[in-house]
Structure formats: C-alpha cells, structure tokens
Amino acid sequence: MSLILILEQVLNGLQFGVMLFLMAAGLTLVFGVMGLINLAHGALYMVGAFAAAAVAGATGSFLLALVASLAAAAAAGALVEVTVIRRLYDRDHLDQVLATFALILIFSEGTRWVFGSFPLFLDVPEYLSGPVTLPGGIKYPLYRLTIIAIGLVVGAGLFWLIARTRIGIQIRAGEADREMIAALGVDISKLYTLVFALGAALAGLAGALVGAIQSVQVGMGEPVLILAFVVIVIGGIGSIKGALVGALLVGLTDTLGGVFLPLLFALMMEPATATSLGASLASMLIYILMALVLLVRPSGLFGGSA
Amino acid sequence: MTRERLINAALLASLLGVPLLAWQMDEPFVITLATKVAILALAGVGLNIALGLGGLVSLGHAAFFGIGGYAMGILAAHAQNYEPLFTWPFLFEGSNQMPLIWLVAVVASALAALVIGALSLRTSGVYFIMITLAFGQMLYYFAISWSAYGGEDGLSIWVRNEMPGLNTLDPIQFFAIAFAVLAMALWFSARLARSPFGLALSASRQTAERVETVGLTPFKLRLVAFVISGAITGLAGALFADLNRFVSPTMLSWHTSGEIMIFVILGGVGRLYAPLLGAAVYILLEHLLGGISEYWQIFLGLLLLIMVLFAKGGLIGLIAGREVAHD
Amino acid sequence: MTDMPREPVLRTESISKSFGALKASNNVSLTLYPGEIHALIGPNGAGKSTLIKQISGGLTPDAGRIEVLGQDVTALDTVARARLGLGRTFQISSLAMEFTVLQNAVLGALGARGNAFSFFRKVMKDAELLARAEEALKRVGLWQDAGKRTADLSHGQRRQLEVAVALTLKPRLFLMDEPMAGLGASGSKALTGFLDELRQEAPILLVEHDMDAVFALADRISVLVYGEVIATGTADEIRQDPQVRQAYLGDEEEA
Numbered sequence: 001m002s003l004i005l006i007l008e009q010v011l012n013g014l015q016f017g018v019m020l021f022l023m024a025a026g027l028t029l030v031f032g033v034m035g036l037i038n039l040a041h042g043a044l045y046m047v048g049a050f051a052a053a054a055v056a057g058a059t060g061s062f063l064l065a066l067v068a069s070l071a072a073a074a075a076a077g078a079l080v081e082v083t084v085i086r087r088l089y090d091r092d093h094l095d096q097v098l099a100t101f102a103l104i105l106i107f108s109e110g111t112r113w114v115f116g117s118f119p120l121f122l123d124v125p126e127y128l129s130g131p132v133t134l135p136g137g138i139k140y141p142l143y144r145l146t147i148i149a150i151g152l153v154v155g156a157g158l159f160w161l162i163a164r165t166r167i168g169i170q171i172r173a174g175e176a177d178r179e180m181i182a183a184l185g186v187d188i189s190k191l192y193t194l195v196f197a198l199g200a201a202l203a204g205l206a207g208a209l210v211g212a213i214q215s216v217q218v219g220m221g222e223p224v225l226i227l228a229f230v231v232i233v234i235g236g237i238g239s240i241k242g243a244l245v246g247a248l249l250v251g252l253t254d255t256l257g258g259v260f261l262p263l264l265f266a267l268m269m270e271p272a273t274a275t276s277l278g279a280s281l282a283s284m285l286i287y288i289l290m291a292l293v294l295l296v297r298p299s300g301l302f303g304g305s306a
Numbered sequence: 307m308t309r310e311r312l313i314n315a316a317l318l319a320s321l322l323g324v325p326l327l328a329w330q331m332d333e334p335f336v337i338t339l340a341t342k343v344a345i346l347a348l349a350g351v352g353l354n355i356a357l358g359l360g361g362l363v364s365l366g367h368a369a370f371f372g373i374g375g376y377a378m379g380i381l382a383a384h385a386q387n388y389e390p391l392f393t394w395p396f397l398f399e400g401s402n403q404m405p406l407i408w409l410v411a412v413v414a415s416a417l418a419a420l421v422i423g424a425l426s427l428r429t430s431g432v433y434f435i436m437i438t439l440a441f442g443q444m445l446y447y448f449a450i451s452w453s454a455y456g457g458e459d460g461l462s463i464w465v466r467n468e469m470p471g472l473n474t475l476d477p478i479q480f481f482a483i484a485f486a487v488l489a490m491a492l493w494f495s496a497r498l499a500r501s502p503f504g505l506a507l508s509a510s511r512q513t514a515e516r517v518e519t520v521g522l523t524p525f526k527l528r529l530v531a532f533v534i535s536g537a538i539t540g541l542a543g544a545l546f547a548d549l550n551r552f553v554s555p556t557m558l559s560w561h562t563s564g565e566i567m568i569f570v571i572l573g574g575v576g577r578l579y580a581p582l583l584g585a586a587v588y589i590l591l592e593h594l595l596g597g598i599s600e601y602w603q604i605f606l607g608l609l610l611l612i613m614v615l616f617a618k619g620g621l622i623g624l625i626a627g628r629e630v631a632h633d
Numbered sequence: 634m635t636d637m638p639r640e641p642v643l644r645t646e647s648i649s650k651s652f653g654a655l656k657a658s659n660n661v662s663l664t665l666y667p668g669e670i671h672a673l674i675g676p677n678g679a680g681k682s683t684l685i686k687q688i689s690g691g692l693t694p695d696a697g698r699i700e701v702l703g704q705d706v707t708a709l710d711t712v713a714r715a716r717l718g719l720g721r722t723f724q725i726s727s728l729a730m731e732f733t734v735l736q737n738a739v740l741g742a743l744g745a746r747g748n749a750f751s752f753f754r755k756v757m758k759d760a761e762l763l764a765r766a767e768e769a770l771k772r773v774g775l776w777q778d779a780g781k782r783t784a785d786l787s788h789g790q791r792r793q794l795e796v797a798v799a800l801t802l803k804p805r806l807f808l809m810d811e812p813m814a815g816l817g818a819s820g821s822k823a824l825t826g827f828l829d830e831l832r833q834e835a836p837i838l839l840v841e842h843d844m845d846a847v848f849a850l851a852d853r854i855s856v857l858v859y860g861e862v863i864a865t866g867t868a869d870e871i872r873q874d875p876q877v878r879q880a881y882l883g884d885e886e887e888a
Binding site: 031037084087091093094095097098099101102103104105106108109110112113222223226229230232233237276279280282283284287290291294295298299 | 357363365425426428429431432433435436437439440441443444447448450451452453454560564567568571575601602603604606607608610611613614615618
C-alpha cells in the first residue's frame with residue numbers, strides 16, 4: 001500500500017465529498033429557510049444530468065451541457081416550487097414527505113417515458129480527459145480534479161452569496177424569523193422560489209458533473225439524496241458550513257473505507273472472507289459515522305438545538 | 307364512528323369474499339392478488355402503530371420488512387440446501403416451518419427496531435425522518451454486499467414453507483394464513499389503541515410535554531411503539547417473501563418504505579383499517595393502470611399529490627367524514 | 634411567616650441560568666411551605682418562565698440547587714420530579730386536543746399510577762383510573778363536560794382541565810403558570826376561590842399576572858426583575874416596597 005494510492009483515494013474522497021456538498025447545500029438551504037424536507041431533490045439532480053446528456057448529444061459542447069443542466073434544474077425547481085412546494089411550507093413533515101415522494105414518482109416515470117429505460121452517456125470532453133501529473137508524481141484524472149475545483153468554487157460562491165449579498169442577508173433573516181423579513185418588505189414568495197431554484201440548480205449541476213463519470217439513468221438521484229441526508233444529519237440541518245464539513249467527512253469515509261477496510265481485514269483473515277466482510281462493513285461505514293455523531297450531538301456538528 | 311366501523315367491516319368482508327369467489331371460479335391469480343393485499347396491509351398495520359398512533363414518521367420501515375424477508379430466506383435456504391446454519395451450541399439446519407420462521411422474523415425485526423429506534427428517537431421531526439431513512443438504506447447496501455445470501459440478486463426458495471395442518475402451496479390456503487395473521491394484527495392494533503399504552507402514546511404525539519409532567523416518559527413509550535411496529539412489519543416481510551418464494555434487497559429499498567407509508571396515507575392516517583384500504587387501492591391501481599401504461603406510477607404520484615394537498619383524511623376520511631373515532 | 638412549619642416543600646438555593654450574556658435567573662432563592670400560596674410576579678421578560686422550567690425539570694440551572702420535599706432534585710428530569718409529587722399547569726394550554734376531557738384526566742390518572750405499559754386492557758373501562766379522573770373533574774366543575782372534545786372547550790374550561798389533570802396526580806405541591814390568563818372576571822373569581830381551598834391540600838407556587846388574584850390569594854409574594862428576586866414578603870410588604878414600586882412604576886434609577 002503506497003502513499004500514492006492513499007493520496008489518490010483521498011482525492012477520490014474529496015471529489016465525492018464535493019459533489020455531495022452540491023446536493024446537501026440545496027437541501028439544507030431549503031430546510032433552513034423554508035422548513036421543508038424535500039425528497040424530490042434527487043429528482044432535480046437527475047433532471048440536470050438528463051438535460052446535460054441531451055444537450056451534449058445535440059451540440060457536442062460540454063460547456064453548453066453544463067449550462068443546460070443548471071438552467072433545466074433551476075427551471076424545474078422553480079416550476080415545482082410554484083405549483084406544489086409552496087403549498088407545503090405550512091404543512092407538517094409527513095405531508096412534505098408524501099408530496100415530495102409523489103414528485104419523485106412523477107419525475108422518475110416521466111423521465112423514463114421521455115428518454116426510455118436505457119442509460120444515456122455523457123462523455124468527458126477531450127480537453128478534460130486524461131490524467132495530469134500532480135506534484136509528488138501522482139497521476140490523477142483531470143476531469144475529477146476539475147469537479148473538485150468547480151465544487152470548491154461553487155462552495156466559496158455560496159458562502160459569499162450568503163455572507164455578503166442582499167439576497168444572502170434576506171436568506172439569513174428568513175432562517176431567523178419569517179415574519180421579520182416580511183415586515184422588512186421582502187417579497188417572501190419570490191425569495192422562496194429563488195432559494196428553491198438555486199438549490200435545484202446546484203443539484204442539477206452535480207448531476208451533470210457526475211453523469212460524465214457514471215451513466216445517466218432514471219433513479220440516479222436517490223442514492224445521492226440519501227447520502228446528502230446523512231451529510232445534513234452529521235453537519236446539522238440548516239448550516240451550509242455543516243453541509244461542507246459533513247459532505248467531506250462522508251465522501252472521505254465512504255471512499256477510504258471502501259478501499260482500505262478489505263485490505264485491513266486481509267491482514268487478519270483469509271482473502272475471500274476479508275473482501276466480502278470488508279465490503280459489507282464499508283457499505284455501512286458512513287451510517288455508523290452518522291450514528292456516532294448522533295450519540296454525541298443529536299443535532300449535528302453545526303446544528304442548533306434539536 | 308359507526309360509519310367507520312361499517313367501512314371497516316365491509317373492507318374485511320371484501321378481502322375475505324373476493325378470493326373466496328375467485329376460488330369458486332378457479333381464478334388463482336385473483337387469490338394471489340388478495341394475498342398480496344393482505345400481506346402489504348399487514349406491513350402497513352405495523353407502520354400505522356408508529357405513524358398513526360405515535361406520530362413517528364418513519365421512512366425506514368423497509369428495514370423491518372426486509373429483515374423479516376431475509377429471516378425467511380436464510381432459514382429456508384439452509385433447510386433446502388441441507389447446510390446447517392450453525393453447529394454450535396447445537397446443530398441448527400435452518401427451517402421451512404412457518405411458525406418458527408415467523409418467530410425469528412419477529413424477534414430479529416424487533417431487535418433491529420430497538421437499536422434503530424433507540425438511536426433515532428433521540429431526535430425528532432425532520433431529523434427522525436432522515437435518520438430512519440438512512441438506517442434503512444444502510445441495511446439495503448449491506449444486503450447488496452452480502453454475497454453469502456445472494457447479494458444484489460437475492461435468494462430464491464424452491465418450495466413455499468410449510469404450516470402444520472395446511473397445504474401452503476394451495477393459493478386459497480396460503481391466503482387464509484395471510485388473512486388470519488392480518489385479522490389478528492388488526493385486532494391487536496385496535497386493542498392497543500384503546501389500552502393505557504395507546505392513550506399515553508397518542509398523548510405523546512399530541513403533547514409530549516404534558517406526558518412528561520404527569521410522570522410518563524415519551525421516549526420509552528415511543529421506543530416500545532417503534533419496536534412493536536417494526537416487529538409486525540417484519541412478520542409481513544416474512545410472509546411477503548414466502549408469497550414470492552424470493553427475497554432480495556428491493557424489499558429493503560426506501561421505495562418500499564415509501565410504499566408502505568402510502569398504504570397508510572391513502573387509507574387515512576390514524577385510522578386502524580387505513581392500511582387495508584390503502585394496500586387494496588394500491589394493488590388495484592397497479593393492476594389496472596399497470597395494464598394501461600407501463601408508466602402507471604406517474605398516475606400514482608399524481609393521485610398521492612392530490613390526496614396530500616386536498617384530502618387530508620385519506621380515503622376513509624373522505625367516506626366516513628373527518629371525525630376520528632374515540633371513546 | 635412565623636407560624637409556618639420549618640420544612641419547606643420546595644426550596645431553590647441560589648439558582649442561576651444564563652443564555653449567552655443574558656442572565657435569565659440570577660441567584661434565585663425561593664421557598665414554598667406547606668399550606669401556603671407563594672406568588673411569583675414580575676414584568677414581562679423578568680425570567681419567570683425560565684425559573685418555572687428549572688423548577689419543573691425542563692431546564693437545568695447553571696449553578697445552585699433545587700430541593701423538593703427535602704430531596705435534591707437538581708439533576709432529575711421532568712418525569713422524575715413529577716413522580717416525586719410536583720404537579721404542574723401550563724401557561725399555554727398543553728392538553729391533548731384530540732382527546733375528550735375525560736381522556737385527558739385519565740391520562741393524568743395513568744401517570745399517577747406510574748405505569749402505562751399495559752397493552753390489552755381497555756383504558757376507558759379501567760375503574761380505578763376513571764374514579765380518579767372523575768373525582769378531579771368534579772372538583773374543578775368539569776364533570777358535566779367529560780365527554781366533550783378538548784378542542785371544543787372554551788378557554789376557561791381548558792384552564793379548569795389543566796388544573797384537573799394536575800389534581801389527578803394528587804401532587805404534594807403545585808406549580809401553576811398563569812392559571813388565570815385569559816379567564817373572564819367570573820372565571821377568574823371561581824378559580825381564585827378554588828385555589829384558596831386547594832392550598833390546604835398542597836401548597837402552590839403561583840406565577841400570575843392577574844394582580845387582584847395574586848393580592849387576594851398569596852400568603853407571600855416574590856418579585857422577579859431581570860432574573861433576580863428583588864423582594865419577598867406579604868401582600869402589604871410588597872405593596873410598600875420601594876424597589877418593587879420602582880420596578881413596576883418604571884423609575885429609571887438603578888435598583
């Protein structure tokens with residue numbers, strides 16, 4: 001087990017974490033500002049990936065594909081917010097869960113209807129494919145490195161948006177007190193639509209970026225959605241900082257655990273058992289992490305009181 | 307309230323009458339559909355104890371459903387392959403006897419519910435939803451990576467398990483088993499709702515602070531409710547696996563959790579017979595709409611959306627009026 | 634106070650609680666003796682709710698200790714304190730709204746029994762629980778409404794039910810958070826009369842805004858301002874206390 005392998009896996013974990021952050025950021029914003037639990041967030045991830053694959057197929061441009069993923073997911077998000085989601089803000093969590101679960105069914109089957117059941121493929125463009133050599137002699141795929149960079153830039157942009165801009169001030173005020181921002185004369189329903197569309201756009205972007213590594217298919221958003229929930233539970237609901245820390249923790253734990261647990265077990269038992277036991281345990285690792293965080297801090301690392 | 311009772315009696319009578327009629331007319335497929343309704347309703351009866359009585363929005367009940375399924379799969383697989391499950395402290399070769407399988411399914415899912423509940427009930431609201439969902443997903447991935455029992459492909463059983471005195475391969479007899487278990491579970495949940503425990507649990511849902519001030523602990527009440535709820539859903543899982551003679555990670559997937567919840571909601575939260583009506587409507591829709599379009603779940607989604615947004619009391623609420631029964 | 638027995642039923646010993654820079658309770662020492670009504674008054678934001686929560690067990694003080702019937706309960710939770718005999722009514726009614734009046738009272742009786750883990754017996758056919766609930770409802774004059782849904786009760790009736798649920802516990806002391814709030818003049822008068830008798834059974838720590846009721850009922854009054862008890866005494870002593878007049882009449886001088 002070389003140092004290079006470890007570093008490579010750390011980068012893989014970072015890439016995974018950054019992508020989870022794009023998902024979790026939207027979820028946690030929507031929960032923090034509007035108090036809504038949105039199971040359909042994964043559907044928006046899927047919409048972004050499909051839009052990117054379709055546009056890339058038609059134009060051949062990856063950049064246009066990314067723009068399309070942002071636009072399509074934001075538009076789908078805004079549409080859903082205006083027609084369904086805004087009726088749910090004052091409802092209890094059970095209603096929110098059911099209505100957004102219904103949205104998943106509609107989105108998933110609708111996409112299957114339009115695009116069929118076969119996965120689409122979105123190719124990494126020429127100029128981003130192939131490995132680059134990093135200091136220390138590590139060869140690492142340029143595209144994955146680009147995902148990390150895009151994720152970090154978007155993350156920084158989000159922190160800036162929330163800390164420094166007018167909209168950010170309104171968002172923070174909305175988290176603190178809905179009535180107050182209404183009293184300040186902010187158009188709440190417009191703000192909510194905007195926040196929801198923003199979260200959707202981030203999910204769509206994540207879907208498109210990942211779609212180029214994996215395949216683009218119906219249901220692709222759901223495993224990611226649940227991981228994003230784990231991220232939020234660990235980080236604390238409503239906290240962007242918590243989402244970032246949680247996402248990186250989950251990304252690194254999952255990636256490193258998947259690689260190194262079987263190796264670690266191989267030191268103690270016969271290879272076949274070690275591989276299967278290691279893989280089983282690795283698949284549970286992030287949930288065990290979540291359970292541990294819960295035992296110590298029921299409201300997450302950066303959450304207020306539960 | 308009498309109206310709701312009337313609806314309940316009609317529901318139970320239909321569930322019994324339709325397959326009996328199908329039996330007379332030699333339509334085994336209809337009997338199998340009715341069996342499926344009975345078993346899925348049983349899973350819903352389990353969830354309804356946590357959700358309807360206790361107000362615990364668990365999005366992870368597939369975990370218990372799947373554990374029940376795997377209890378059946380594992381015991382029966384060892385029995386059919388003549389590979390002992392364990393040899394110490396005594397030789398155990400697995401089993402193809404339903405009563406023993408059920409016992410294992412109930413105990414295993416109750417234990418899982420105890421652990422998951424003890425962790426998740428430390429939180430509430432949206433955290434609870436996400437955490438139950440996450441633990442369910444954990445077991446899903448565990449089952450996928452557990453190659454000893456089929457991994458992603460699941461486990462097939464050649465012959466349906468046995469019940470002393472009955473021929474379980476005969477559809478109507480297997481239906482009778484499922485129906486009897488469902489009827490007992492409905493009776494039990496009705497008793498539970500009217501018991502001291504049911505009163506305290508329902509109060510914990512409405513006003514936990516009050517329950518504490520009268521000297522009772524909501525956490526304990528909820529945990530016990532969660533365990534009972536998980537055990538019943540686990541029993542349904544064992545029966546469901548026996549119906550299909552197959553168990554796979556799909557039983558553990560969060561879509562299954564969502565579907566069990568849909569049964570309860572379509573029927574009407576807090577109504578004892580809601581899971582029965584919900585499961586029946588769900589299976590009917592699947593069967594009827596599924597015949598028209600491969601994409602029938604779009605219509606299920608739309609129906610569910612309309613129910614949530616505009617008809618809060620569920621179907622039983624629509625028919626019986628909004629008043630929830632109470633003595 | 635001279636004719637009172639020495640052993641207090643409730644004693645807080647210099648308890649303090651801060652939220653960030655805000656000192657919600659500052660060195661609060663209070664006692665409640667058998668047979669008395671001790672009223673706690675103070676302007677809004679004086680820290681009455683925080684203090685009540687610490688006594689009932691919802692909040693743990695940062696410093697100091699709380700004794701109930703001579704036992705240190707500082708580390709005990711709400712449930713344990715309730716079982717020791719602390720009966721509480723809430724400022725914002727926290728009854729189970731879907732239940733009938735009788736069911737709410739039975740819930741209290743069930744709590745008094747201390748064990749809710751009975752799964753088959755019909756709770757509304759349990760003679761012992763029903764008798765206890767009936768007695769409490771009769772005492773507050775709600776028995777004729779026992780079958781009503783709690784959500785359909787008037788505001789005043791909910792207050793009565795609050796007290797009835799506390800009564801089913803046969804508590805050793807009461808903690809009542811604004812029981813008169815929102816009651817009309819006649820309701821307020823009726824409840825005043827009831828509390829007047831109740832004190833013989835178990836003493837009452839009464840948080841109340843209705844000053845007529847407080848001065849009519851209280852054996853002693855403590856005044857809480859900015860988390861601090863600035864005075865404790867009989868109604869007359871409090872009326873004449875310069876610090877209290879200052880706090881209530883709003884002089885700007887430092888106290």
